[in-house]
Amino acid sequence: LDGYVGFANLPNQVYRKAVKKGFEFTLMVAGESGLGKSTLINSMFLTDIYSVEHPGPSARIKKTVNVDTNNVLLQENGVNLSLTIVDTPGFGDAVDNSDCWDPVIQYVESQYENFLDAETRVNRIVLPDTRVHACVYFIAPSGHGLKPLDVEFMQRLHDKVNIIPVIAKSDTMTPEEVARFKKQILNQIVQSRIKIYEFPESETDEDNEKHENRKMKDRVPFAIVGSNTIIENGDGKKVRGRKYPWGIVDIENLDQCDFIPLRNMLIRTNLQDLKQVTNDVHYENYRCRKLAGVAG
Numbered sequence: 001l002d003g004y005v006g007f008a009n010l011p012n013q014v015y016r017k018a019v020k021k022g023f024e025f026t027l028m029v030a031g032e033s034g035l036g037k038s039t040l041i042n043s044m045f046l047t048d049i050y051s052v053e054h055p056g057p058s059a060r061i062k063k064t065v066n067v068d069t070n071n072v073l074l075q076e077n078g079v080n081l082s083l084t085i086v087d088t089p090g091f092g093d094a095v096d097n098s099d100c101w102d103p104v105i106q107y108v109e110s111q112y113e114n115f116l117d118a119e120t121r122v123n124r125i126v127l128p129d130t131r132v133h134a135c136v137y138f139i140a141p142s143g144h145g146l147k148p149l150d151v152e153f154m155q156r157l158h159d160k161v162n163i164i165p166v167i168a169k170s171d172t173m174t175p176e177e178v179a180r181f182k183k184q185i186l187n188q189i190v191q192s193r194i195k196i197y198e199f200p201e202s203e204t205d206e207d208n209e210k211h212e213n214r215k216m217k218d219r220v221p222f223a224i225v226g227s228n229t230i231i232e233n234g235d236g237k238k239v240r241g242r243k244y245p246w247g248i249v250d251i252e253n254l255d256q257c258d259f260i261p262l263r264n265m266l267i268r269t270n271l272q273d274l275k276q277v278t279n280d281v282h283y284e285n286y287r288c289r290k291l292a293g294v295a296g
C-alpha cells in the first residue's frame with residue numbers, strides 16, 4: 001500500500017531526518033588565561049571582525065570568568081552543523097590553582113549526566129547530544145615544555161574527553177622554535193602517559209583521506225595564531241592576520257601556522273570520529289564510573 005510506513009522503513013527515515021536535521025558538535029577550549037582561547041574560537045567560528053577603528057572585546061581587557069557557551073550554525077556541503085562552543089575561565093590567575101580543572105570537569109560530566117538521563121528515560125532513537133566532543137588545550141609558547149599544571153590538567157581530563165593540544169600564539173616563536181617545541185611537548189606527553197586524541201589509522205583505501213590524516217598527525221600539537229582583525233597582505237589582499245614591524249602573519253596560510261588544518265580536522269575530517277570516540281570511550285567510562293558509584 002502506498003503511504004504505509006512500515007517499521008522496516010524507520011531506520012532509513014531516522015537517518016534521513018538526522019542528515020536533514022544536521023549534526024551536533026560541541027567544542028571546548030581550556031588552558032591558562034591570556035593564551036588566546038577566546039580569540040581563537042572567535043577567529044574560527046564566530047566571525048566577529050574587529051579593526052583598528054572598531055576594536056573588539058579582545059582589544060579591551062575582558063576576561064572569561066564563567067563557562068560560557070555559544071551556538072553557531074554552519075553549513076558544510078549542504079549539511080547543517082550545529083556547533084556549540086564552550087569557552088572556559090582561564091586558570092593561572094588565582095593564587096591557588098589546585099582545582100582549576102573543576103569547572104571544566106563539572107561541565108563535561110554534567111553533559112554526560114544529561115545524556116544518560118535522556119537515554120534511560122526517553123524512548124527515542126536520535127537524542128540531542130550536547131556532550132563535549134573535543135577539548136582544545138592551550139599550551140603557552142614558552143619554549144620550555146609543559147608546565148606541571150598542564151600535565152596534571154591533561155591527566156585529569158584525558159579519560160573524560162578528547163584532548164587536542166595546541167601551541168598558543170605561535171607567532172611569538174620562529175618556525176625552528178615551533179618545530180623543536182612540538183617535539184619536546186610530544187615527548188613529555190608520552191613520558192607523562194597522557195592520552196591525547198589519536199588520529200585513526202584510515203581503514204579505507206582512499207589515499208586522499210590517509211594522506212590527510214597523516215598530514216594532520218604530523219602537525220600535532222597544532223601551532224596556532226588567532227586574530228579577529230582583517231589586514232592587507234603584501235599583494236593587497238585582505239586577510240585575517242596580525243601585523244608586526246617585520247611583516248604580517250596570515251593565519252589562514254598553511255606555511256605560517258596550523259589554524260586551517262585544526263579547523264578542518266575538527267569540523268570536517270575528524271568530526272565523526274571525535275563523536276564516536278566520545279560515545280564509545282569517554283561516555284562509556286563515565287557510565288562505568290557512575291555504575292561503580294564514583295562519578296559526580
Ligand code: GDP
Nearest residue numbers: 033034035036037038039058090169224225226
Ligand atoms: P584567553 O584568556 O585565553 O581567552 O585569551 P584572549 O583571547 O582573551 O587573548 C588574550 C590576548 O592575547 C589578547 O590581547 C589577544 O589579542 C592576544 N592574542 C590572542 N591570540 C593571539 C595570537 O595568536 N598571537 C598573539 N601574538 N596574540 C594573541
Ligand code: MG
Nearest residue numbers: 037038063064
Ligand atoms: Mg577568554
